[in-house]
Amino acid sequence: MRSSVKDVKVQMDGDRVRAYVVFDVHGKDMTLELVGKLGAADGYLKFEPISGQLGALPIPQSTLETAVQRLMDSPENREKLRLPSDVSEMHIENGQLVATYH
Numbered sequence: 001m002r003s004s005v006k007d008v009k010v011q012m013d014g015d016r017v018r019a020y021v022v023f024d025v026h027g028k029d030m031t032l033e034l035v036g037k038l039g040a041a042d043g044y045l046k047f048e049p050i051s052g053q054l055g056a057l058p059i060p061q062s063t064l065e066t067a068v069q070r071l072m073d074s075p076e077n078r079e080k081l082r083l084p085s086d087v088s089e090m091h092i093e094n095g096q097l098v099a100t101y102h
Helices: 061-074 075-081
Strands: 003-013 016-025 028-041 044-054 087-093 094-100
Touching: 016 087, 028 061, 044 061, 044 075
Parallel strands: none
Antiparallel strands: 003 016, 016 028, 028 044, 028 087, 087 094
C-alpha cells in the first residue's frame, strides 16, 4: 500500500512523547497517533510505544510493539536513528527533551 505523510505534530508531556501523523492513502486522509517514551540504546534513538491509534481504532499493544520494532530495526531507518557520538542518553523529562553528553 502506498501512502505519503502530509503532516506531523509532536508534543512532549511529562516523560512521554505524542506523535500525531496525517497521511494520504489512495486520496483519503488517515491519522496515526502514537504515545511512548524516548530513550537511547547502543548509540541509537529508541522509542518505546505505550499506546497507538489508527484513526479511531486502538492498536493492540503487541501489534504496536512489533510494528515499531520493525521500523526501528529496518536498514533504511537504522542510520537515521543514530545519535551523535557524544550523546550517551536521551529522554523526556517534565515535557523537555534531555540529552546527556560524555
